[in-house]
Amino acid sequence: MAINQQTFRDAMACVGAAVNIITTDGEAGQAGFTASAVCSVTDSPPTLLVCLNRAASVWPVFNHNRALCVNTLAAGQEGLSNLFGGKTAMAERFAAAQWQTGETGCPRLEGALASFDCHINQVVSVGTHDILFCEIKAIIHHPAPEGLVWFNRHYHTLMRPAC
Ligand SMILES: NC(=O)C1=CN([C@@H]2O[C@H](COP(=O)(O)OP(=O)(O)OC[C@H]3O[C@@H](n4cnc5c(N)ncnc54)[C@H](O)[C@@H]3O)[C@@H](O)[C@H]2O)C=CC1
Ligand SMILES: Cc1cc2nc3c(=O)[nH]c(=O)nc-3n(C[C@H](O)[C@H](O)[C@H](O)COP(=O)(O)O)c2cc1C
Helix, strand or coil: CCCCHHHHHHHHCCCCEECEEEEECCCCCCEEEEECCEEEEEECCEEEEEEEECCCCCHHHHHHHCEEEEEECECCCHHHHHHHHCCCCHHHHHHCCCEEECCCCCEEECCCCEEEEEEEEEEEEECCEEEEEEEEEEEEECCCCEEEEEECCEEEEEECCCC
């Protein structure tokens, strides 16, 4: 059976995922975008992957800088996700939050659940996207009571169970 784009997207809309703001800084400048296509690959060496559409305005910046920070959002950061996921000017995206500089020089979001500071050490192109394999150099972890998930084309809050 041929699978068209709409069938794929409708099914993928049922696959809930954390919401992340992926940032970079370096020779090509500063950039950031929202991504749900982020996944753990291996813990030895600690590696995650990020899928980035090559048509995105930020693609040349990430492709040149070869470093990024994955900032996993907490509940309440939906507005920031929309800014980094829309057609908003880059300066306006970054002006909406507080940032620290991570070990690789990439912006680390204050108030994120976790920030993974990475070097991009492998890129594989599949269809419209690049899969960025990222070796993690530093982690900042701030467990907040509520996480954020993108599911069925909307944001949802996840409660952390009481210990
Ligand atoms: N992996 C990606 O590139 C993703 C891109 N988006 C962007 O946000 C827009 C809104 O997304 P939704 O409201 O969730 O509705 P949607 O109907 O456009 O997408 C539903 C689901 O399909 C997948 N998807 C959408 N576009 C994709 C793409 N170009 N490549 C691979 N997977 C894709 C994602 O899992 C997404 O949550 C999308 O049209 C897309 O531009 C959203 C999620 C993931
Ligand atoms: C919830 C959400 C998840 C997204 N996930 C991804 C993703 O995993 N990969 C991707 O390339 N784009 C993803 N996007 C779209 C990018 O954030 C968007 O294309 C990016 O901001 C670049 O836009 P620009 O070309 O206007 O700069 C997502 C958008 C939203 C709202």
